[in-house]
Amino acid sequence: MSNENNSLTSLALQKFKKNFWGVFSLAIITCIGLISIFAYVFAPDASKNANQMHLSIHSKSPGFEVQMLTIPSGIEAGQNFFSKLFFGKNNTDTEIPIQSYEVKNEVLHYVEYASDGLQGQEKQIVVSRFPNSNYESYIENRGFVFGTDKYGRDYLSRILIGSRISFFIGFVAVFISLIVGLLMGSLAGYYGGKIDAFIMWIINITWSIPTLLLVIAITLALGKGFWQVFIAVGLTMWVEVARVVRGQIISAKEMQYVTAARALGYNDYRIITKHILPNIFGPLIVISAANFAAAILIESGLSFLGIGAQPPMASWGAMIKDHYNYIILGKPYLALIPGLCIMLLVMAFMLVGNALRDALDVKT
Numbered sequence: 001m002s003n004e005n006n007s008l009t010s011l012a013l014q015k016f017k018k019n020f021w022g023v024f025s026l027a028i029i030t031c032i033g034l035i036s037i038f039a040y041v042f043a044p045d046a047s048k049n050a051n052q053m054h055l056s057i058h059s060k061s062p063g064f065e066v067q068m069l070t071i072p073s074g075i076e077a078g079q080n081f082f083s084k085l086f087f088g089k090n091n092t093d094t095e096i097p098i099q100s101y102e103v104k105n106e107v108l109h110y111v112e113y114a115s116d117g118l119q120g121q122e123k124q125i126v127v128s129r130f131p132n133s134n135y136e137s138y139i140e141n142r143g144f145v146f147g148t149d150k151y152g153r154d155y156l157s158r159i160l161i162g163s164r165i166s167f168f169i170g171f172v173a174v175f176i177s178l179i180v181g182l183l184m185g186s187l188a189g190y191y192g193g194k195i196d197a198f199i200m201w202i203i204n205i206t207w208s209i210p211t212l213l214l215v216i217a218i219t220l221a222l223g224k225g226f227w228q229v230f231i232a233v234g235l236t237m238w239v240e241v242a243r244v245v246r247g248q249i250i251s252a253k254e255m256q257y258v259t260a261a262r263a264l265g266y267n268d269y270r271i272i273t274k275h276i277l278p279n280i281f282g283p284l285i286v287i288s289a290a291n292f293a294a295a296i297l298i299e300s301g302l303s304f305l306g307i308g309a310q311p312p313m314a315s316w317g318a319m320i321k322d323h324y325n326y327i328i329l330g331k332p333y334l335a336l337i338p339g340l341c342i343m344l345l346v347m348a349f350m351l352v353g354n355a356l357r358d359a360l361d362v363k364t
Contacts, residue, residue: 245280
């Protein structure tokens with residue numbers, strides 16, 4: 001039996017490898033996954049949530065460059081390597097965009113950057129404020145690949161760090177939906193009768209409520225925040241899993257191998273987990289891929305409505321909300337870039353789901 005399963009698995013893998021769009025989409029998902037995990041390594045602004053605001057350079061076009069003066073605070077951030085790697089750097093220094101600077105009598109005179117071609121305010125700071133009076137290493141030309149947002153934050157960094165929420169909500173939501181859906185669907189399909197009728201009643205009630213409305217209700221009950229959204233989305237996606245599992249188990253429990261397992265005296269738990277569920281895994285993988293895409297879209301919608309991840313946390317949906325009015329103000333890319341990122345990730349998951357469905361289709 002195990003050899004047969006292995007051969008079927010290898011056949012499915014071979015079919016999947018031949019599907020160009022499936023493999024290409026899986027590569028995109030892997031790349032976005034690595035970027036989301038190591039976002040602060042790739043982000044030009046590695047501060048926590050990429051939240052370094054410079055209002056004087058707000059809404060600048062992609063490719064914008066400016067001289068940036070960093071004034072050290074002398075305060076130790078007190079962070080370890082892993083905290084910086086995964087959660088960003090607690091930046092205690094002050095960054096100031098400048099137009100020009102010169103040093104006279106051990107005093108650094110600089111002109112702050114002013115938008116719209118205006119003359120900025122001139123300020124000064126003693127050179128001894130910098131370690132070893134080495135002020136030159138604290139002045140750099142900084143480029144903004146995607147420009148800046150309406151608060152003057154590096155837009156590329158926000159996009160990279162915003163990928164975390166959209167990517168990980170898929171995993172958490174699908175994990176929660178699988179646990180609840182497998183439990184409810186297995187009980188309903190295997191035992192039938194009143195248990196099936198009761199669980200189907202719960203499923204139908206949950207199914208009749210619009211998904212977004214249900215998520216909003218759960219989010220408001222649990223409170224606004226990062227983890228609350230993950231749980232809320234997961235608790236609304238179990239219904240589809242439960243219906244598929246129930247249908248598969250109803251047909252599978254009449255098979256000869258289940259009858260043989262009962263005759264050998266195995267308990268119901270072992271029959272369901274060891275014999276039935278492994279044989280209905282194909283449809284579950286396909287539905288999980290579709291649920292990944294649905295979870296990303298729901299989270300984006302919640303963030304757009306302002307009840308998803310809360311500021312200053314970066315989220316693609318929240319970035320569209322912050323900048324959608326720029327579509328008519330001549331800078332549509334501020335809303336289009338996160339929108340295209342959502343579209344790319346959702347499409348990748350849908351194409352992987354389609355490729356898995358074709359690979360696991362026993363009829364072919």
